[in-house]
Amino acid sequence: MLYFLPAPLKGALAVLLVISSTLVLFPFLMVFALLKLVLPITVIRKGCTVVLNGIARLWIGFNNLVMDLLHKIEWDVRGAQHLSQEHWYFVTCNHQSWADIPAIQYVLNSKIPLLKFFLKKELIWVPLLGVAWWALDFPFMHRHTKEQIAKRPELKGKDIAATEAACEKFRYTPVTIFNFMEGTRFTPAKHQRQNSPYKHLLKPRAGGTAFVLGAMGEMLHTMLDVTIVYPTEQPVGIWDYLSGRIQKITIDIKVREIPPQFLGMDYENNREIRVEFQRWVSALWAEKDARIEALKNESSQNL
Numbered sequence: 001m002l003y004f005l006p007a008p009l010k011g012a013l014a015v016l017l018v019i020s021s022t023l024v025l026f027p028f029l030m031v032f033a034l035l036k037l038v039l040p041i042t043v044i045r046k047g048c049t050v051v052l053n054g055i056a057r058l059w060i061g062f063n064n065l066v067m068d069l070l071h072k073i074e075w076d077v078r079g080a081q082h083l084s085q086e087h088w089y090f091v092t093c094n095h096q097s098w099a100d101i102p103a104i105q106y107v108l109n110s111k112i113p114l115l116k117f118f119l120k121k122e123l124i125w126v127p128l129l130g131v132a133w134w135a136l137d138f139p140f141m142h143r144h145t146k147e148q149i150a151k152r153p154e155l156k157g158k159d160i161a162a163t164e165a166a167c168e169k170f171r172y173t174p175v176t177i178f179n180f181m182e183g184t185r186f187t188p189a190k191h192q193r194q195n196s197p198y199k200h201l202l203k204p205r206a207g208g209t210a211f212v213l214g215a216m217g218e219m220l221h222t223m224l225d226v227t228i229v230y231p232t233e234q235p236v237g238i239w240d241y242l243s244g245r246i247q248k249i250t251i252d253i254k255v256r257e258i259p260p261q262f263l264g265m266d267y268e269n270n271r272e273i274r275v276e277f278q279r280w281v282s283a284l285w286a287e288k289d290a291r292i293e294a295l296k297n298e299s300s301q302n303l
Helices: 007-038 042-070 100-108 121-125 129-135 146-151 158-166 188-194 206-216 238-243 271-302
Strands: 074-078 089-093 115-117 176-179 222-229 248-257
Touching (some): 007 238, 042 100, 042 129, 074 100, 089 100, 100 238, 100 248, 176 206, 206 271, 222 271, 248 271
Parallel strands (some): 074 248, 089 222, 115 176
Antiparallel strands (some): 222 248
16 A cells, blocks of 8 residues: 555555556557447347447446555445345435545445436537547437527427437446436635535536436435535645545435436426426525535544
């Protein structure tokens, strides 16, 4: 174990090792991605998907080993005992830092299906990464603006229909869809600018989550409500995580069944369901805010 190294050196080593693993694994990812792209045979594509997801989990697992080698982080994980790779999940989390994603991957890798994000359809054209995201079955959103729909009324509802078609492959293959409901990282300035009613959170953006549940409601019945807390009032960043300056990370997971009326809902056109969903999200966020306060108080008492 290399805990004794100075933080800047540990950070540099972590970056070097992660880049090295990426360079080693990326060619294998591209080989199976191209096979999946050029051979439109269901059996081959399914086999490639299994291999590609395995490569992604291997990459995350190696990154986790790097963290264990370099850093002595105290992981306080609650509620991860009864998770399964054979289940479909929607995961949301409070967003404080770019360290949130690798921290959540550290805890959930190989416990649930690979985390995947909804991406704007234009991102599929990003060189190399677009093909990798497509190969890993990251769902691409087809969203039309109100202005576009006003000009072309026939586009109304087409975004959900297109996304439902893109997500059809998940019907028989378990998947985890991840979404930061706040939409952006928490900062005191954003908190003040929003006049947020929560002490530790920005206002949640219900529309993005509603879009996911509207498109995938028949598959996503269970939500993992993740709360992540760092033992400091100072903002933390990805460099703090890579260099070992974060001494403890608390991750609290609540397994929640999504109310059936929100599965496959028409959020845009049904005002009653929209108001009900926003109330449900607000109640979740109020509970999460209180949970963060309790975890912070508990952590300070243990210092």
